Amino acid sequence: MQKNTAIIRCGAIGDLISISSAVRSYKENHPDEHITLLCGESCADALRRAPYIDNLITLNDTHLYEGNIFQKFITAVKAAMSIRNCTKCFILHSDFRWELIADLAGIPNKYSLHNNDIKKSRYKIYMEALNGSERNDSKPVFHSESLTLPLYKAPYICIAPGGARNVKSDTPCRKWRGFQTLIELINININIHIVLLGSADDSTGINNEKIIDMCGMTSLSDAYHLINASALFIGNDSGLLHLAACTDTPALGVFTATSPEVVLPAASNVTSLQSPLRCSPCERQGSYKLNCGQECTGSIPPEDVFKKVLKILDM
Known part of the structure; x- marks a missing residue:
């Protein structure tokens, strides 16, 4: 009889x-189990082609996070019905309310995420939750589709000046304000092209023959291929920074309100710069000090980031 795990x-x-990496390791350790991943529609592309996931089911996360109580209830019921044939469920959320979906589905064996160590890497927490122990091979994995855009032959740097915005929340305190100055410094001092990535709202508006603005024009797979072929990726704590961690391309993460030790995998190609303010990082399990002046977003001088860029590029 097939074992179904959600x-x-x-x-x-x-x-x-x-x-x-945690789900991949779990599948390697339990090859006989049929793995169903229940995730939001807005982020499903991150693992849509993962070979270690047998069934990917999406829920309407807009209704779940922003809908009225009726929409939230209907979404939860639909989610529960979609995994009712599972006998085991891992809830990779610290919020106990997610357990209600497993309860509604009648799943007898459920395992919740109750690790409240706010200084521990989330990659390690997930690995421990699914596999019972930490492993060193925590480098994330992304399985892309074929590239739909031409790759640039000239050497280029990928920069993602936005991020920190999704269906669940918009956290401007995670966005460093120095990207425009950094782009100008790179443009003036380094003979290299710059490819801008992100949503349409992330465009800097800088017009230059060496700057290629692809904001709002790429799929997640296209962004992966562009980053993978670039000389360097630079970005905030965002989905594209995690995507860059899946490649072998050197990456530089600029951290304001969050901690790279918590956010990034240990075995990573990502270098980080952290805000020097005493109150940074202020993030605690998804909550921020949003009533402050958000000085951390401007606390890292663009010149310091540029020096780091030169060091990574060995210039």
């Missing part, structure tokens, strides 16, 4: 990429 993880693209 894994529940919603949130953002980075959240799904963060569980990729």
